[in-house]
Amino acid sequence: MSASRVLLGVVTSVALLGACGGENGEGTGPIAPALDQELTALLEAEGVKPVEKPAAQDPGLVELGQLLFFEKELSGRRNIACSTCHHPMLGSADGQSQSRGQGATGLGPQRVHGDKSLFLARNTLSIWNRGVKGWDTMFWDGRLGGNPTDGYISPAGDATPQDFSNALAAFFIIPITPDEEMRGFPGELDVKGNANEMADLTNDDFAKIWPLVVARAMAVPFYKDALLAAFPGKTEADINVVHLAEATAAFMTDAFTALDTPFDRYLAGNHGALSDAQKRGALLFYGRANCGSCHSGALQTDFGFHNIAAPQVGTGKGDEAPLDYGRGRITLKEEDRFKFRTPSLRNIELEGPWMHNGAYANLEDTVRHHLDPEAYLKAYDDKQVEPELWGTYQSSEETRKLLLGSLDPLLKVEGARLTDAEVSDLMAFLSALTDPATLNQLYLIPDSLPSGLSLDD
Known part of the structure; x- marks a missing residue:
């Protein structure tokens, strides 16, 4: 067990001693200082530091x-x-499980296929x-x-x-x-x-x-x-x-x-920027839930590649379609099959559907899949992707064994499985990764284009 996990267990007892906060436990009693002490220590142990903003652009x-x-x-x-x-x-991104490319018309979920258009196999990353x-x-x-x-x-x-x-x-x-x-x-x-x-x-x-x-x-x-x-x-x-x-x-x-989130403000020293639920969620994220093993650092990504046994749904890619080997298609190594890059979780609430193929329409379901891949893979229902992709889920026992057989060992919860209340705290923390300034970016759309072409899709 890592030093940070030991630290987590020790300080948790301190937090419990102070668990007599105000109504809903939101930072009005002794619990808040205990949570802050525990969380700041854990973040330091995990090397989570404020993100350096890019230089101002010309x-x-x-x-x-x-x-x-x-x-x-x-x-x-x-x-x-x-x-x-x-x-x-x-x-x-584009709000679709898998992007409709050339030949389709419309924008986002309202985009529809034309005669020759097709899905692009993967979800558009933000x-x-x-x-x-x-x-x-x-x-x-x-x-x-x-x-x-x-x-x-x-x-x-x-x-x-x-x-x-x-x-x-x-x-x-x-x-x-x-x-x-x-x-x-x-x-x-x-x-x-x-x-x-x-x-x-x-x-x-x-x-x-x-x-x-x-x-x-x-x-x-x-x-x-x-x-x-x-x-x-x-x-x-x-x-x-x-x-x-x-x-x-x-x-x-x-x-x-997008680096002015409540979590960024907390990392900068403003302990009032997070609610108690968000702090508890952060403790789980970088602690017992083990999310931070791959979604590490302040950007919540190690930029690495992992197999999380995401449901194989949709068109698939290349010669192995309807499966998608992910990183294995690039390295041609069998051990890299079904691995995909760890996405950053910044503004994660804004960019569903989730997973490399948009398999999940609900963020909490996506989180719960990470917490119990085997159960969620077996129970997966592809009615949450575009209707054209219904029936494409590769649900055979053979496919599930392939996915689970090379499941990344980092994908595990330390100790007892998370309760519904703890999952709720985890979701609260994810909401603290949303930059409020990005909630409406209509101002970015120009009035017209120099070419004279339409802005409408």
């Missing part, structure tokens, strides 16, 4: 990136933008705090990542540009490439009735697709002038996909950094 670059983020001119059929899957009003220093891994399977010191890796291999300022900027080069995401399928005209010059390329033609996307932007006078102004000394011929990526990343960093 306002001009942010303004340019904001427009590019919503700009459909960058997609092959001029019908989809970064914001389609990472919308400010949908928790910087982009909260991706500009924070040290956030070097992107996507559920970690197929893209890096930093200026160590370099960058991506599915593009040797063609991956190496002059990004961070992994968030590098992230831009991937969604614009696949036919099922932003590039579009062969034979389909764009929304203006024109041919799509990107459509006949393949998903592996990264180095050919990126210049075509840049050419789209540079053909719009506003973007050409803004890009040249944002990168002094560069000529029209110099502007490449990295410059579009840097501008978009500046906007995403500025817009989606």
Whole structure:
């Protein structure tokens, strides 16, 4: 047992001695100081420290990136933008279990399939705090990542540009490439009735697709002038996909950094920022419930990959569909099958459905699955995903054995299972990870686009 777990047991007796707080136990009696003493000691033992905020972004670059983020001119059929899957009003994601990509219309849960559209196999990750220093891994399977010191890796291999300022900027080069995401399928005209010059390329033609996307932007006078102004000394011929990526990343960093939560205020020394229930939940999270073993630190992620026996529901991915091997698809190692990157839990309330495939429509069910994967896997009902995906849950005993056979050993509760009251406290703590300033980001949506294309999806 770790030193922090021993510490937890010792100080818990102190907390119980002071458990004579006011009505509902919310910090009006001796319990609050005891909770604070216990929690601050545990956080220190677990190395949970305030998160360093990213440097302020250049306002001009942010303004340019904001427009590019919503700009459909960058997609092959001029019908989809970064914001389609990472919308400010949908928790910087899209509110779907699995994203509907190219060919679908509408936004979020109201997005519907067209003739050729399909699901993209995985749930859209949010982009909260991706500009924070040290956030070097992107996507559920970690197929893209890096930093200026160590370099960058991506599915593009040797063609991956190496002059990004961070992994968030590098992230831009991937969604614009696949036919099922932003590039579009062969034979389909764009929304203006024109041919799509990107459509006949393949998903592996990264180095050919990126210049075509840049050419789209540079053909719009506003973007050409803004890009040249944002990168002094560069000529029209110099502007490449990295410059579009840097501008978009500046906007995403500025817009989606969410580090003024009650928990952040508590870490900064304001012990009144958390309710007693939230403090008890934090003690469970970093203590007996063992959540902090993977959701570690102040961002609640170790940036690693773990098999939590998430229900295999939905389309699946690659040759192993309807299963999804996750990290194993990248490393090709059997021991990495069914592992997915630990998501940060910042603003976790805002970005459901949850799990790598959006298997759970309810956050508490997601938490309870972590606490008892075997029971929740066996009882899983796929009626909580999109109707088109009903009946796709791989419920065979063989599949369950595969998932549970390599279940991460860190996924366990120390001692007795959590009571309903303790789960309630755990949920209260998760609510303390929501930044109130992000609850309404309607102001981020521009009034119009330089291309003249519609903002509506």
